[in-house]
Amino acid sequence: MRIDIITVLPELLSSPFEASILKRAIEKGLVEIHFHNLRDYSIGNYKQIDDYQFGGGAGMVMMIEPIDKCISKLKNEREYDEIIYMTPDGKTLNQGVSNEISLKKNIIILCGHYKGVDQRVRDLFITREISIGDYVLSGGELAAAVLCDSIIRLLPGVLNDETSALTDTFQDNLLAPPVYTRPSNYKGIEVPKILLSGDFPKIEKWREEKALERTTERRPDLLK
Ligand code: 6GU
Numbered sequence: 655m656r657i658d659i660i661t662v663l664p665e666l667l668s669s670p671f672e673a674s675i676l677k678r679a680i681e682k683g684l685v686e687i688h689f690h691n692l693r694d695y696s697i698g699n700y701k702q703i704d705d706y707q708f709g710g711g712a713g714m715v716m717m718i719e720p721i722d723k724c725i726s727k728l729k730n731e732r733e734y735d736e737i738i739y740m741t742p743d744g745k746t747l748n749q750g751v752s753n754e755i756s757l758k759k760n761i762i763i764l765c766g767h768y769k770g771v772d773q774r775v776r777d778l779f780i781t782r783e784i785s786i787g788d789y790v791l792s793g794g795e796l797a798a799a800v801l802c803d804s805i806i807r808l809l810p811g812v813l814n815d816e817t818s819a820l821t822d823t824f825q826d827n828l829l830a831p832p833v834y835t836r837p838s839n840y841k842g843i844e845v846p847k848i849l850l851s852g853d854f855p856k857i858e859k860w861r862e863e864k865a866l867e868r869t870t871e872r873r874p875d876l877l878k
Contacts, residue, residue: 655758655809656686656732657802660724661765662703662716663795664689670799679812687802690728695720704768713769721764721775728762736761736781740794740801741770744783747801749824751784755801756808763801765794827876831864 661667670676671687679685696703697719704714725737735758745751755761764771764780776783786797806812813819823830834845848860869876 655684655756655806656688656760658688658690658728658734658760658762659765659798659802660690660692660721660762661793661795661798662692662767663765663793664691666793666795667765667799670803675812676803676806679806679809682811684809684811685806690724692716692720692724695723695727707769711769715769716767716771716775718772718774718778721771721779725762725764725779732760734760734762737764737779738762738801739764739766739771739776739780739783740785740797741766741783742785742788742790744785746788747784747786747804749804749822752801752804753808756805763794763798765798767793824876827869828865829868829873829876831861831868 659667667689671680676685680687692703693701697717702717703720704716707713707715728734736755738755738761740763764775784797784801786800791797808819819825821830834849838845838850846860848857851857
């Protein structure tokens with residue numbers, strides 16, 4: 655998979671890709687990440703990328719021309735399956751959306767800033783608009799990092815234990831059951847006996863029960 659990220663703040667985005675699972679995925683060649691600084695596609699001597707909104711009102715709007723220049727250059731180089739715009743008024747990200755995007759070959763992610771982008775960018779280029787939740791971030795960069803993490807970990811070969819992404823919370827619309835590790839007794843607090851029993855069918859059943867219990871308690875909406 656190849657991900658091209660268009661941003662005004664590439665420095666805000668680099669570190670998540672320089673550690674742990676994402677770093678390894680890149681090193682193994684399972685994913686390529688390319689950052690494009692929108693400033694490099696700016697207009698005029700002032701390196702302009704945003705302007706006041708027509709009709710008045712506070713806040714700057716990202717202009718269409720730099721974004722068009724950047725997207726057009728990329729589209730000339732290869733085919734893209736999706737051009738995603740990160741915006742708080744997009745569709746809320748969930749595991750199903752991440753699963754779907756993880757199957758794509760080439761995607762562009764455009765990070766919004768200020769009051770957002772000129773509507774014509776959205777009308778002309780964008781195939782999907784994604785939010786990561788009902789709260790406002792200063793820009794789309796952190797949301798883009800969240801999206802990338804959630805899709806990259808699903809790519810075949812990224813996780814060591816191929817099944818571990820399948821048992822994640824949300825993969826079956828259930829929250830994951832509680833987990834424990836050594837010591838089995840910590841200051842008198844014991845691990846559930848069943849987990850030490852070696853009876854794997856029983857352990858599996860216990861985990862299913864706990865997952866259901868937890869989901870019922872915390873996220874009954876997932877069970878509908
Ligand atoms: Cl994608 N962008 C911004 N700026 N804020 C958000 C968001 C995105 N998702 C939730 N809040």
